[in-house]
Amino acid sequence: MFLYTFIFMAYHSSRWIPRHQRLKFQIVNAVFTALVLVPQFYVMGRPKSSRYCRQPLLNNLSASIAFSFIASGFAVIFTLIDPVPQSLWASYHVFGLLSFGHGVCTAILTLTAAACAKTTPELYYMSLILTVASVFSTGFFMVRGGLWLTNRLPVTE
Numbered sequence: 001m002f003l004y005t006f007i008f009m010a011y012h013s014s015r016w017i018p019r020h021q022r023l024k025f026q027i028v029n030a031v032f033t034a035l036v037l038v039p040q041f042y043v044m045g046r047p048k049s050s051r052y053c054r055q056p057l058l059n060n061l062s063a064s065i066a067f068s069f070i071a072s073g074f075a076v077i078f079t080l081i082d083p084v085p086q087s088l089w090a091s092y093h094v095f096g097l098l099s100f101g102h103g104v105c106t107a108i109l110t111l112t113a114a115a116c117a118k119t120t121p122e123l124y125y126m127s128l129i130l131t132v133a134s135v136f137s138t139g140f141f142m143v144r145g146g147l148w149l150t151n152r153l154p155v156t157e
Contacts, residue, residue: 103134
């Protein structure tokens with residue numbers, strides 16, 4: 001779910017910048033994408049990450065890398081296009097649901113893989129970081145959704 005938050009923050013941050021200067025914002029996008037992808041590739045490339053772990057944490061990390069590439073594409077598109085077409089918003093929200101599902105799977109796999117902390121420590125701790133990021137971003141969107149609902153509901157007295 002943290003990748004959904006990454007796209008959300010990129011979109012809303014870029015709206016503060018005038019249209020003709022948003023291309024410069026892509027440098028910031030590239031830096032944040034690198035901050036997300038480089039540690040994942042580093043952990044994937046470590047020799048200890050290929051050791052046996054009862055839970056499929058390496059497969060989960062591969063899925064996270066794939067989601068990260070998709071999220072970086074959404075972030076680039078959302079910061080450059082104004083207005084964003086409705087179909088793109090719909091695909092973004094579908095991505096959010098998939099990202100939420102991936103976050104739940106990551107949390108379950110991480111919580112049941114405590115023994116992997118000894119055999120594949122980098123992979124386990126990366127999975128733990130992804131779980132914490134997913135939990136915080138899910139909480140952020142739950143609070144945001146609750147505030148949105150309270151503002152949308154009519155006040156009756």
